[in-house]
Amino acid sequence: MKTFVCIKYVPDTSEAEVKVNAAGDGVDSSRFSFDINDADNYAVEESVLIKEARGGSVTVVSIGPKESEVMIRMALAKGCDDAIRIEDRRIAAHDPLLVAKVLAAAIRGGGEFDLVLTGCMAADDGQMATGVALAEELGVAHAAMVKKVEVLDGKVKAYRELEGGLMEVVEIKLPAVLTIQTGINEPRYAPIRGIREAQKKELRVAGLDDLGVDAGAVDAGASGIVLEKLYIPEVVSKAEVIEGEPEEKAAKLAAILVKGGLV
Amino acid sequence: MDFTLSEAQQLIKQTVREFARKELAPIAAGLDREARFPQEIIEKMARLDLFALPYSEAYGGTGDGCLAYAIAVEEISRACASTGITYAAHCSIGTDPIYLFGTEAQKQRWVVPCARGEILAAFGLTEPEAGSDAGGTRTTAVLEGDRWVINGVKCFITNATRAGVAVITAVTEPGRGTAGISAFIVPTATPGFRVSPPYDKLGLRASDTAEIIMEDVRIPAENILGKPGEGFKQFMRVLDGGRISIGALSLGIAQACLDAALDYARERIQFGRPISKFQAIQFKLADMAMAVELSRLAVYKAAWLKDQGLPFTREASMAKLFASETAVRAALDAVQIFGGYGYMKEYPVERYLRDAKLMVIGEGTSEIQRLVIARELGC
Ligand SMILES: Cc1cc2nc3c(=O)[nH]c(=O)nc-3n(C[C@H](O)[C@H](O)[C@H](O)COP(=O)(O)OP(=O)(O)OC[C@H]3O[C@@H](n4cnc5c(N)ncnc54)[C@H](O)[C@@H]3O)c2cc1C
Numbered sequence: 001m002k003t004f005v006c007i008k009y010v011p012d013t014s015e016a017e018v019k020v021n022a023a024g025d026g027v028d029s030s031r032f033s034f035d036i037n038d039a040d041n042y043a044v045e046e047s048v049l050i051k052e053a054r055g056g057s058v059t060v061v062s063i064g065p066k067e068s069e070v071m072i073r074m075a076l077a078k079g080c081d082d083a084i085r086i087e088d089r090r091i092a093a094h095d096p097l098l099v100a101k102v103l104a105a106a107i108r109g110g111g112e113f114d115l116v117l118t119g120c121m122a123a124d125d126g127q128m129a130t131g132v133a134l135a136e137e138l139g140v141a142h143a144a145m146v147k148k149v150e151v152l153d154g155k156v157k158a159y160r161e162l163e164g165g166l167m168e169v170v171e172i173k174l175p176a177v178l179t180i181q182t183g184i185n186e187p188r189y190a191p192i193r194g195i196r197e198a199q200k201k202e203l204r205v206a207g208l209d210d211l212g213v214d215a216g217a218v219d220a221g222a223s224g225i226v227l228e229k230l231y232i233p234e235v236v237s238k239a240e241v242i243e244g245e246p247e248e249k250a251a252k253l254a255a256i257l258v259k260g261g262l263v
Numbered sequence: 264m265d266f267t268l269s270e271a272q273q274l275i276k277q278t279v280r281e282f283a284r285k286e287l288a289p290i291a292a293g294l295d296r297e298a299r300f301p302q303e304i305i306e307k308m309a310r311l312d313l314f315a316l317p318y319s320e321a322y323g324g325t326g327d328g329c330l331a332y333a334i335a336v337e338e339i340s341r342a343c344a345s346t347g348i349t350y351a352a353h354c355s356i357g358t359d360p361i362y363l364f365g366t367e368a369q370k371q372r373w374v375v376p377c378a379r380g381e382i383l384a385a386f387g388l389t390e391p392e393a394g395s396d397a398g399g400t401r402t403t404a405v406l407e408g409d410r411w412v413i414n415g416v417k418c419f420i421t422n423a424t425r426a427g428v429a430v431i432t433a434v435t436e437p438g439r440g441t442a443g444i445s446a447f448i449v450p451t452a453t454p455g456f457r458v459s460p461p462y463d464k465l466g467l468r469a470s471d472t473a474e475i476i477m478e479d480v481r482i483p484a485e486n487i488l489g490k491p492g493e494g495f496k497q498f499m500r501v502l503d504g505g506r507i508s509i510g511a512l513s514l515g516i517a518q519a520c521l522d523a524a525l526d527y528a529r530e531r532i533q534f535g536r537p538i539s540k541f542q543a544i545q546f547k548l549a550d551m552a553m554a555v556e557l558s559r560l561a562v563y564k565a566a567w568l569k570d571q572g573l574p575f576t577r578e579a580s581m582a583k584l585f586a587s588e589t590a591v592r593a594a595l596d597a598v599q600i601f602g603g604y605g606y607m608k609e610y611p612v613e614r615y616l617r618d619a620k621l622m623v624i625g626e627g628t629s630e631i632q633r634l635v636i637a638r639e640l641g642c
Pocket of ligand 1: 387419420421422464624626628629631
């Protein structure tokens with residue numbers, strides 16, 4: 001099994017308050033820690049579990065800054081074999097279709113593959129589109145929101161989590177792309193020896209030119225989306241203080257509840 | 264000068280933090296309440312190779328060194344200081360003496376299983392009559408043929424009940440003072456080696472502290488560490504390293520106090536606003552954050568010096584003193600910020616306070632640290 005796992009470096013909103021940068025087009029990262037996107041963490045674990053069960057290798061692919069190498073090394077420490085970090089200022093990173101093009105180029109550059117895993121959703125922009133678009137770019141089948149995987153010979157059985165707790169089971173031919181849902185497994189902690197070994201594993205850095213991608217096809221000009229503004233909505237709290245005698249208050253409150261459809 | 268942690272150190276910090284937050288933090292209050300030693304956590308830590316951190320690969324370690332280890336102690340203690348002291352005592356006073364002064368055979372026999380976390384180690388220095396004045400050891404060791412015969416009592420020994428091996432100091436040449444003290448590797452299964460029931464402690468209640476009683480404990484002659492008479496010099500060096508551990512442990516507790524106090528101050532509303540908006544509370548938090556940061560610098564620097572093979576006695580002592588007093592102060596202030604809730608077992612800060620107090624006592628009290636620093640200054 002040759003597996004690729006695509007991971008994204010996102011702000012960790014659990015540790016600090018999110019602030020928008022001065023330009024209004026990104027998150028202020030100065031006081032913020034970034035880490036692997038939650039769902040991607042499960043994708044990494046799943047890729048390593050598949051490798052442990054079926055043999056083969058796992059390559060990590062990520063588009064991100066130099067600082068994201070710590071995150072990539074963590075995936076290597078948990079058992080992935082090598083990695084490509086793509087960094088190129090020209091990539092329109094807010095557009096999942098173009099991001100998918102870049103990821104696809106990196107994966108195709110790695111030769112034959114059986115499986116590509118991504119998280120089902122990125123915690124920062126929440127588009128849920130990259131994995132599916134990636135399948136399209138690679139011209140292979142996909143299953144999204146996968147909560148359980150069984151790898152068979154030449155195909156994979158994917159259990160998809162649908163609304164209302166429904167499970168859909170699909171069998172797809174390999175190669176395929178699966179977008180992994182959180183909770184599919186229990187991500188391991190990297191053992192210290194794994195961290196040691198990860199230092200020796202190959203982490204290649206590539207730009208668009210190295211990948212043979214025409215910048216004009218994936219830059220802001222190629223994107224159908226313009227990121228206008230990022231802002232934190234003002235929190236407005238509206239409270240209505242009901243005045244009057246107890247009976248009057250009760251009557252007013254009841255009227256409000258009925259009107260609001262709450263009773 | 265470069266203050267950035269190496270990539271490996273950052274990964275270790277992240278891994279241990281995540282482990283501590285998910286596996287340890289949720290059970291820490293219960294462990295304290297029940298005074299239960301978390302054997303399952305120790306096994307998980309062993310699987311993560313945490314006990315291997317400070318040791319070289321030749322002896323079952325990962326070769327990451329003292330700084331990486333100090334970071335691990337900090338992160339573990341941030342969630343559970345009891346587990347922090349189990350870990351710290353095992354590595355830096357239990358295993359380190361053998362790692363530092365053992366023969367090749369002793370290191371293979373004992374450091375390797377300790378680094379793998381297969382057995383726990385303890386260090387028996389303190390005695391009822393020899394605390395701060397650890398040179399006043401009464402325990403004796405007499406060579407009879409090919410055996411050392413040890414008799415004596417050690418008190419307040421961390422990991423005593425759980426340990427597979429204990430390093431014990433004893434007088435081998437009476438009348439020679441500190442030059443007559445030697446250190447021994449004592450397998451705890453040796454006949455005559457007993458431990459008391461565990462102490463009922465103020466804090467660190469989930470750690471194992473007991474008395475060791477040795478009555479005609481016979482160990483092979485080769486179980487002496489180094490040469491006869493070197494024990495005092497050896498444990499002075501061991502304690503230098505141990506102080507980095509206690510500094511790191513203190514730092515973890517102080518950080519936990521800051522985390523809890525800051526969260527609480529932002530949420531607790533009095534007089535119509537969060538108490539974090541009152542300057543009196545802000546100043547406490549600012550002082551706490553500053554002291555935590557400075558403790559971290561001091562502890563990491565001492566650990567870094569040790570990793571570089573540079574002298575670190577003075578820095579280790581300063582780091583231990585500063586970080587431990589910071590932990591106590593931070594815990595007191597955290598309780599204060601929590602008000603009445605802080606006094607209740609339902610909230611974690613009263614535990615932090617009880618745990619923090621050991622930091623200014625163990626491995627040399629604050630008074631003793633000041634003596635060490637003054638001696639280093641040439642007083
Ligand atoms: C939970 C716990 C775990 C421990 N674990 C271990 C362990 O694993 N191994 C081990 O060997 N020991 C261990 N100890 C023992 C610990 O190191 C000692 O308690 C400590 O060194 C102080 O010794 P003491 O208790 O005899 O106090 P004492 O030495 O009697 O000190 C009493 C007071 O007098 C002060 N004092 C003493 N001498 C001087 C002086 N010259 N100048 C000024 N003031 C002075 C002290 O600072 C202190 O305030 C542990 C203790 C505890 C509580």
